[in-house]
Structures are given as structure tokens and as C-alpha cells.
Amino acid sequence: MSTARSHAMSLQLARETRERFITATAQVVEPLAQAIQDKLSAAASQMGNARDMQDWRDDFLAFQAQGGRWVAATQSAWRKALGTATPGLGTNSLSRLELMGDEVVETNILSSRLAQAILGKSSFEINDLRLRIQHLEGTSELDGKDALKPEALARVLVEQWLAMGLTRGLWTRTQDVIERHVVEASAKAYADANGYLVAKGVMPEIDLKSFVKRTASGSSGTMPLGGGGFAGAGATGYAGAGRPFGAGGFAPAGIGLQGGAAGDPMAATGGSPLLMARQRAQGVLLNLKRFVTGRIGGDITQGSTGSTAGQGAFVGSGSASGAGAGRGLPPGFAAAIADAEMAYQVASSQYVIGDEAVAIQQSAADLRRRTSELKRRAPTTADKATVEIVALMFQAILAEERIPFSARVWFARLQMPVLRVAIAEPEFFGTLQHPARMLIDRMGSVVMGFDAAAISGSALEGEIRRVVQVIEQYPETGQRVFKLVFDEFVAFLNKYLTQSDSTQRVMSVAQQVEQKETMAIQYTIELRKMLNDMPVRDEIREFLFKVWAEVLAIAALKYGAQDEQTVTLKRAASELVWAASAKPNRNDRTRVIQDLPKLLQRLRSGMALLGITGEPQEEHIKTIGVTLSDAFLSKTEAIPQAKIEAMATRLANLEDFVSDEGTSELPLDAASIELLLGVDAASIEVVPDMRGVKIPEDMLQWAHELQIGNWFMLDHNNRASQVQFVWRSTRKQLHLFASADGRSFLIQAGRLASYLQAGLLVPAEEETLTVRATREALAKLDANPERLLN
Template identity: 50%
Template sequence: MDFSPTSTAHRRLAHLARQRFVEGLCAGLPALDKTVHDFLTELMGQTATQRDMQLRRDAWMGHQAHRKTWVEHLGRAWRESLAPPPVTGRGTLNASKAFDGLELLGDDVLENKIIASRMALTLTEHVAAPFDAARQRTQHLEGRELAGTDILRPETLCLHLVEQWLEVGLQRDHLQMVIDPLQRELAALALAQYQALVKLYDEQGVVAQDDLRARVRRAAAGPNTGSPGEPPPASGPVGLASQALQQSRAALGRPTEFAPTRQAASAFMPPPPGMRGQPVMAGMGSPLVRARQRAQGVMMQLRRLLTQPTTGYDMVKAPPASAALAHALAAHRVSADSYYSDVATLVEDYSPQAVVRVASAVRERSVEFKKKASTASEKAIIEVVALMFQSILSEDRIPPSVRVWFARLQVPVLRVALAEPEFFSNLTHPARQLIDRMGACVLGFDASSINGSALEAEIRRIVQVIEQYPETGQRVFQLVHDEFEKFLAKFLTEKQGTSRIVSVAQQVEQRETLAIQYTIELRALLKDMPVRDEIREFLFKTWAEVLAMSAVRDGAQHASTAAFKRAAADLVWAAGAKPNRADRALVIQNLPALLQSLRQGLALIGVAGPEQDAQIKGITDTLADAFLSKTASIPQAHIDAMAKRLANLEDYIGDEALGDMPLSADNIEMLLGIDASSIHVIADNGAPVQDDMVAWAQQLPLGTWFTLDHNGASTQVQYAWHSQRKQLHLFATRDGGSYLIQLRRLGAYLQAGLLVAQEEESLTLRATRDALTKLDANPERLLG
């Protein structure tokens, strides 16, 4: 069915979708309430101080008294949100009072919004993909953006929940007490409803059309400078300003759209100061969690600064930009290319002098923008963003050429900050993620190595794409961030030596994965067969590795792999009892060929010489004993079934967890076929490691620089690659050396402080902290 927006049928379908969404949420309210009840009940049973125990008892009793009313009121509030909002300049939630055309937010209302926003961030982490799909398709049906109070928005769900909690007499402190289990249960409930909503749209053939990605790719394929592939609808500063004003009133007035996150934090969060280089003791909790808490403290301080009465900034819904400011932003877009081209011409190769010049321009530009701003909140945002970029440009460990390109992001980031309050509350906002990732990767390079490199060229391309599409907000930042991650994965492993190590390491993981899976299947196949223990052990521990190695090298259906699979079935049959003369004659006839296959397989995995002879002798001795056995033989039908399943085993094996696997420099060297002395293999050694340390190891972003303490030597390394299942991790040194580390050993190194990030904070978080320090010392500049 071909849907075009705005028809009555389409609006009816969108309304039906919201109804089903809300009814599904309301049906899950009893489970949501039970989660709160169970948590408070369990909390009451735990030993604590007398004061804490009294607080828990008060929370439990308060919930018992009001839980039924809360469920009823929350369900009613969600259902009432289905009604279209009144056509006014204000939101429909009970969050404001009006006086003479001005909206005043009380402290309680502001606290509600902050709590709801925090809950919405967690909720969005779980529902990002299906929510985005549902949002786009609903907007396609209705021909407009979702309203700020639309029930489909996670922040709206959470704000109703918080408001109704307080409305029925429950306390805010008690909500904070149960917020973790509450938002987890709400996330699971919302995820199921968003998925059901997407399924409904799929069944109705609703597909949203969004060609932004194609536009970005077209821009990427074009020249480094110049205008976008499509001519602007209006030319000249006045036309562009008018266009920007229209876009700003539509885009800047949009409510917050929380960015989808692929993990809890995109930027690496190392342990806080005082923990660097120190072992993590049991019971202390994950340093990653503590670092996030520190980061959230910085963001909370920023939110308090922006929402003070003198600025009156709304952390949920941004007002439209003033006309004069929108005009100034549009005019800057026109002059940006010529200005920065002039800088590059006057100061060759973007020397430090160029950085000084653009840093001065950042300051002057913010002063001009503040003159155009018509509200205190606009002036505050302009000042905070300017101070952040001053901090970034003063980071002398970033090559000058990259800092000059970072300076060009000031205005695009300012546009996003004006339109999306989330920028000041979410560490994983795409604009922050992009700057953090690019900054973390270039900190390890000097100017001579970065200028003119593929990495510098990619950063230049990304900045130009962002400049060309200012109206797309955080979406263009998200798209180029994803593209940068793909580029980075290739860039870090493009050196010939590194790429070969990566290829071999991937084969090692694949081989060990297949070996485990083959062992599991062989155990299942031989479970009810009368097979001698010696043969079982040989098949499980040795022949499964032969099958895996052959499958990796030649392919699972290659003739050699098929021959090794057939040899396993032949060995099982030969090792069974042979009570009749015909079977014994057949064993004698086929034995030379079977032993030859076994020798070939052992040679494939590096078992040769005396070790191979010893294994073959053990097998022939077992076969001789079976030859004279008087027990029942294995039915031929069972052998045939085993051979058939082995021949197509890859169709049956599951995606089993890899677990520990043998890893050494010897088998890496065997697969490489060269001297592997430059590769330091750090294999699992059974050292105890906490699960959160292993999870931390799986979250490390590529390109991050670390200090590695291995065997008493301290080395600077860059995280260059991880295998598909994240069981193997490669760290590269500047002189061409490599460290290949298994997952649990990597977690142990993080836990012991032997692997420490060179940067304690992400680039934008450090810039935010610097900005707050300056504003704390000179608060008058915020609105000056």
C-alpha cells in the first residue's frame, strides 16, 4: 500500500496506533506497580542505619496506601494524552503557570522535568531503534513532527509518571529511591509496545521516506569545498537568512529527541582521579560506573546553571530562536568557507598561529551572536558553547590542523544546542560523541603525521558535510559519527602487518569457536553409542580441532574437511566390537587409509613427529582391543546417520558462547607462517576478574590511547581492533608492535590498573568542566 501523508485515513491509522500503544502500556501498569512493591519490600528486609530503615518503611507504607490510586491516575493521564493538544503556545502538561504572556516554572515543576528527562534517557537507551522507526512512520502519516507532548515520546511517558506519582500524594524522595527498578521495568514495557507499533505499521505497509543518508553520501563524494550538490532555494545572505529563520522556527521549536545509543556511553570513561593505576578491589563497584556518575555530576551542574531564574532555560522544550540570531547564524554559514580558506592560505598547513587566529574568531563570533540574542537563555547557551570550544582549541595535544577543523564546528554545535536541550544533559548526544571520538583518536598523533593523512581528510570531510546540512540537527551528527566509526575500523588496521595479524586473529577466534561447537555436536552424536573412552577423548579434544582448522582454512564443505568428517565416523565404526569375520576383514582393508587421514589431520594442527606417532599408536591399540571384543557392535545405521550429520554439521550447530580458548604466540605464528616476535600474545591465565570488568573491556571504543604495563614495561598503545565476538583485542604501538589480548585477561588488566586510558575524561566533558570553572569565577560573562 502506498501511503502519502496527511489524508484522513492516514491520520486515523496514526490515532489507532497511539491507542493501541497506550492500551498496551496501561495493561502493563500492574506489573510496573508490582516491581515497585517488590523492590520496597526487599529493601525493608535489608539491614541499614535506623534512619535509612525508617525512610524505607515510610516509602513502603506510602506506596501501599497510594499504589492503587497511582496506577489509576497514571493510566488515565496516558489515555488523556491521546486527545489532540489545544492550539496554544504552551504545552499541555501540568507544568507551568502563565502570567502576562510569560511562562513561569516553579521549582517543583522543574524538578519533575529533570527527573523525567533522566528517566527518559535510560528509557531511550533501551527503545531507541523501535521508537525511531515508530516516530518516523507516524510523522510520515501525519505530515508533521511529533508534538512535544505526544504520548509516543519517552519523555512524555516519564513526565506523566512523575507527575501522577506526586499528584496522588507519594513523595519525590521515595520516587528517587525506586527509580532504577522502575525505569528498567518501564523500559521493558515500552520496548514491547514500540515493537508492536512498528509491526502494526509494517502490516499496513507504512514506510517513512528519509533521504538524509543519501544526501550525506552525495556530499561525501563531492569536492572538499563548495556548495552542496543541490542548489539552495534562495541565494544571498537575505534569502539564506529567511530560509534559516523558517527552518529555525520549525526545527528549534521541536521538543527533545533523545539520540539512540549503542552502548551505555560512547566515550570511554576511565576510573576517576585517585583510581588511575590502582587495582580495583572487590565490592568497590565498576570504575566505569563511578566515572559516569562523575560525568553526570558535571552535566547536572551545567543544567543548574542554565535553568537558574536569570536564564529561565527550559531543559525539555527549547523555544524558537530569535529572528536576529537566526539571521546571524545563516550569514555565518555563507562566510565560513571563505574565512577558513583565507586562514589556510595565510598560514600554511594550519600552524599553531592559525589556531590562535581561529580561537580569537570563536570569541569574537560569540560576542556578535550574543548581541543578536533576544533572550537570556540564548546568551547563556552561546557563552557556554563558546567556552567549550575555547577549551577544545587550547588542547595543544591535538594537532593544529585538526583544531582548526574543530573550530568550524562551533556554529553547527551552537545550532544544535539552541534547538535541543538534550545537548546539555546527555553525554551521548551525537554532537558530543562525534567530537569526543575524533579528539580521542588524534591525541596520539603529532602535526607532521596527521597533516595530509587519511584521518585528517576524513575529519575535514565530516566537518564540511555538517556545515552543508545545518537544518538537520543531531541527525547529521549521528550519520557522520556512524560513518567515522566505520572509517576508523578500517584506518586502524590498514597497515599491512596489522591487517595480517587481524586476519589471523579472526581465524583463531573462528577456529576455536568451531572447535567448541564441533565438540558439543560430537558429544551429542556419541551420547548413546558404545564407544571407548580413549576414542571419545581423541574425538572431543583433538579431532574437533582438526575439523575446525580445516573448516577455517579451506571451508566447511571443502573436500579435505569432508574427508576429515568421514574419518571421524570411520574411526567410531572401527573402534566398535567386530563379532563377525566380514566386519573384521573390512576393518583390516580400510585401516591404512583411515590412519593416513588421521595423520594428515594431526599434521594440520601442528602435531607431528614423536607426538603424532604416540597418538596413532594409542588409537591402533584401542582398535586392536575392539577387534577382539565379543560385545555388541554399533549398528551400521547409527554410523551412517552420524556420517550424514557430520557432513552437514554447520547447518545444525548453534551460536554457543566461546568462553576460554587456548591462545599462544606459537599458534599465531603457525597461522601467520612468519616470525611473530613483534606480536605479544597475552592469553587468559585463569586470573579472577569481576564480570563488570569484562563488560567494561567489551565497551572500549576503537582509537582510544592507553598506557599498557606489561611485564614491567610501560608502553603507549592504541586500541586498534576487536574480533567479531570480542574475544580477542588488538592494541598497536607507534613502532609497529602489537599486543593481542584475550577478553578476560583484558578485563583483568583493567581491574589491576595495568591498562589505563591516557585521558581521564572525554574531550567535550573536559571542555564543559573548563567552561563551568570559568563561569564560576566570572558569572557575569554568562549574560554579558
């Protein structure tokens, strides 16, 4: 086949792929319009203040009038998008430079937000598709208007919206519906497009190493990894860049057999969402390594003693424990870092809550200026790169609006301590488990769920301030001080999040429930062992296993295992076994008749302790009475007295024989809690395990690894709530989540795993703070590689 014919076929295949993608995404517009209509209709019918109700009605009528036209116009414009891009031509020509008006900027903001949401969901697939199309067309980059770029679809949707006379305000109010439908449809379309090309034999495996080109001197040449993704790694580090954790499966859209580089840990094709999330987060760090390696050479996560400009290391030393370990900092560079740190401390003390916007602008400008000064005084290219990346990370953190401003001030002051650590300890850029990352991530995950009023002046803000000040006081200790304050912060959270009286009460009750139910299971196991070789009627066995074990457990919890009342109830078990056994001996029958009133009274008091009264109690007494009567008539041998005495002795010291084995299934219900509380438990939503449902081990592991303080969206009984994980019981069987409206959710381990698996409990943050900051830093470097060393 001639080269020209082969090229023509490749171009045709690329065109067919675009056609399939446009056709697939065009189909979302009509159901999207219906979803928007439904939301506006529901909002317009809700009661509220007069102004809001009128606004929603106006929106509803406006979209009702123009929604159909928007659908038709959008689909038409989107189909025409196929012919707007020219392979190989970019959009960076100087002839395109122009001043933009406010309306253009506002429109671009709307489309950029939607494009970013698409990219966040499908970064892997977008990047893989881009590389395959570039391979087919023989280009180094896609055209800026290419239909395969997320911003192309977003731009068409927004432009046609405004062209129909629909307002930007209406778009903003329905943005959640728009993003959900468009992101899901585009994610599927990108995945299908990649699958189509792989089926045609186009780059079944993508080796990203071949895209990193170096000059003969070892410095970077071109690195065509921009324009829509970061070298195939996910932009999302928690829920993943594919589908969110939800029903129907767990493999994010960006991970599949056709995607991922050879030897790339991000090319995994299976595993739990927890594992996939970690892989995606690690992928962001891997891409940072690839990028900087391409610019300065060497392995960015490995130290190199005596590194010099243009050579090996990304940061200057091996796995040192302090900033002074390994390669020492030149005096001028160290002094510049110290000056910057002092300036941040002074500036933070002058911030006024009311001037947040001004303060953030000033901080960003000061951050840029000081970063330039630090890079100017950095002794190696590796140090310059380190300064730039850390600065960009903290620029992203400073701009994170979900962090209350009063807390952001303290986060910003960690920049210089982190810079010291990053220079001394290269593993900071290579692992998610570095103590400095873990500390920032943990503090970020906690504060991003609170509003400014809840944080300002609180003990939580005070603890964050203390943590930062401790780190600043020990600049030469490297990661050790970060590890110390991280442990202290976790211990603080365990107390802080459970300090309210209501939470304390729920915790106390929940812990008692776990202890009581665990003891009941343990006692049942021991009773089964004791009666294993005894001729005991089934009715008595069932009563002892299902009722009396619970009685003994709650008595031990209320009174103590060796309290006289508990001991009396334990003794009643052995007395019942003896009374219900065969009685061929006249003296034994006489003894049973004499002792029966006391035995029945003990059984009644025990069942009352458990809440079994009235008719249910009488049913049990009746069954026991019939069994005792039958024992009088039985001609079989009686249970030897020695066995009864041995059973009594073992029961008296039952706690010495029980263990935690076999207690993975824990019965739980609201009645158990109300019994222990002694009051109505209406404020506590009890979500128990479902009997007979097998939970995958990886889901249980995920449930057990949730971190105290993290925020989630919980969908329980069709009601969505933002909740914070505040407590886990000793045996990890019970988990307490608290919502801002005062409700508490006590969820059993198995059910928690099921909720995670089904997407009914979703992390509020899809990635940790430092991963997101690293990704945003990489996006800026990807767009402007020269800034790394300039």
C-alpha cells in the same frame, strides 16, 4: 549548650581536621624525595647523547645535595600553613592587586599544574570537605591560603623547592613522579578528612540544592559553589576524579557513603569503573545545569516555548530536530550566527601550519569578539547563556594542545553548527549521547594520540574536513546531520585504522584463529552429543574431543567445510569409532585389518595439518593401536552399523548442527597464529585468557564497549606502550591494539577485561573532549559568574 560554646567546638573540630590533613600530606614528602632520587639516578645511568647524560647527572647531583634540606623545609613550612588562613577572609581584596614578574608567573604555573592535578583526582572530596568546613566555621568561602585548598600544598612544595636552589627545569623533568605521589597522598588525605567529619556527625549527606539561592523574582542570588570544585561533581569524566582504574578497587575517591547530594545520581556508591566514569561525566553536565539554573532560573535541559528574558529555559525550544524547529531564531540573531560561521571558514583557510601560536591567539581573540556580538544580539537571557557556554567550550577545544593544529582548525569550525543545535535542542547540555557531542568526542579521542606530522595531509584529516563541511552545508537539520556523519566517521575509522598491510594480515589471522577455535569448540560439543550413548573407549573419546575436533576445524577453515579433504577427515572420525568398538564378528575383524592402513594414514595427515608430528603423533597412533587391539578381544556387543552410518551422515553436515553456544571460552596462543600465518608471529603479542579465572560481567561489558580509535596506555610484561584500539573480531572474542613502533597486541576478551580491572590498560584520556571542555567552561563561569550574561 550555649551558642558560643557550640561555635567554639565547631571551630575546634575544623582546626583538628586541618591538622589531620596537614599531618597526612606532610608524610608524603620524604618518600617523594626518594622517588625523585631514584628517577634521577636511573636516568643518569642510562645511555644517551652526551648533553642529555650530563644534564641528568647534574640534576642527580643537585638533588642529592639539596633533597634532604627540601624535605625538612617543606614539612616545616607545611606545618606552619595551619596558622596562615583566617576563617571567613578571602583573597580578593583590591589591596592585594600587584604586578607580577616573569619568575613569579612561572612559579605560579608550576604550582597551578600540580594543584590542577590534585583537583582533577579529588574534586568530589575537596568540594565536600570545603562545604563541611564552611558549615563548621559559618563562612561562605575558605580563605585563599587555606591549607585545605589544593593550591596551598602545591605552592609550599614549589616555593621550598626553589628556595633550596633547585631549578624549575629539574621540577619539570621530575613532574610526573611529583604529581603521582602528591596526588595519591592528597586524595587519601581528603577522603580521610571527610570520613573524620562524617564520623563526628558533620553533614553526613550534602544536599547541594540548599546552596542555590534565588531572589524573590527568581533570578540568582549567591551560589557558593566555587573555590575548589563544581558542586560536588567530578572534574574528571572518564577515569573519574578519584583513583584511576587500577588494582585494589574501583570506587573513585570522590564517591562514597558520605558524599554526594540527596537524589544526585553522582551519589552512587558502587558499580563498575565504566558506570562510575559515566556518572562522573554526567555529573559535569548536572553541575552546569545547577549553575545556570541558579543564574537565570528554570531547568537548563528542558525547552520552553516562548521563553523570554529572565524566565525559564536555558535554550529556547523543546526537543527539536533542527535549528528551525520549535522557537525560530530572530533574523538578526540568525544573521549574526551565519556571519560568524562564514568568518571562521574564511579564517581557517588562511591558517599556516608554521604560525600556529599566532593563529591560535588570533582565533581566541576573534572568538571572544564574536561571542560578545552574538550575546548582544541574542533575544533572551537563555540564548546569551547558551552562546557563552558554547563559546567557552570551543575556547577550551581550541586550546587543547594534544589536538594537532591542522585538525584543531576544523574542530573550531563546528562552533556555530553546535551553537545552532544547542539553541534548538536543550538536551545537548543534558546528555552525553547527543550526536554532536558524540561526534566531537570520537574525533577528539582519535586525533589526540597522533602527532602533527601523522595527521597533516592524511586521510584522517581529510575525513574530518569532509565531516565539518557536510555539517556546514545543512545548518537546518539539527542533530540529524551530526548523527549521519558520526556513523560515517565510525565506518571510516574501521577501514582507516586497519589499512596497513601488517594490520590487515594480523586481522585476517586473528579472525581465522577465532573462527578455527570457535569451530573446534562447536565440533567438540557435537562429537560429545554423538558419542553420548555409544560404548566408546575413553582413549578414543579424548582423541576425538581434544585432537580431531581441532583437525576438523582447521580443515574447514583452510579447505572449506564441504571440500573433499575435509569430508575425508570427517569420515575418518566415524571410521575410528567403528574400528575401536567391539568386534565379535569375524567379517568385521577382517574389514578392520584391511581398512586400518588407510585409516591410520588419514589420522596422520589430519594431525600433521594441526602441526602434530614426530613423537607426539606416534604417541597418539600407539594409543589408538592398543585400543584397536583390545577391540578385537572384546566380547561385548558391537555398535550397530546404523548408528555408525548416522554419525557419518551427521559429521558430513556438521556445520548445520553447530551454534555459538558454549564458545565464550576461546583457546588462543602464539602457536595457533603461527600455524595459520605459516611464518613467525614475533611482531604479534598474543595475550590469551587465563583458564579457570572468573571475570566479572561488568568488566567484560566494559571491554566490549571500548571504542575503535581510542588510545590507551598498556602495561604488558613490565613494558608500557601507547596503543590504539584498531579492531574487534566478529564474535568480540579478540581485540587488536597497535603501537607506533609496529607491534600489535592481540588480546582475548577475558584477559582484556582483567587488564582493565587491574589498571594495566588505562584510557589515555580520562574524560572525553566535550566533557573536559564543559568542565573548563564551568570553571571559568564558577570564577566569574557575571560573564554568563554580560
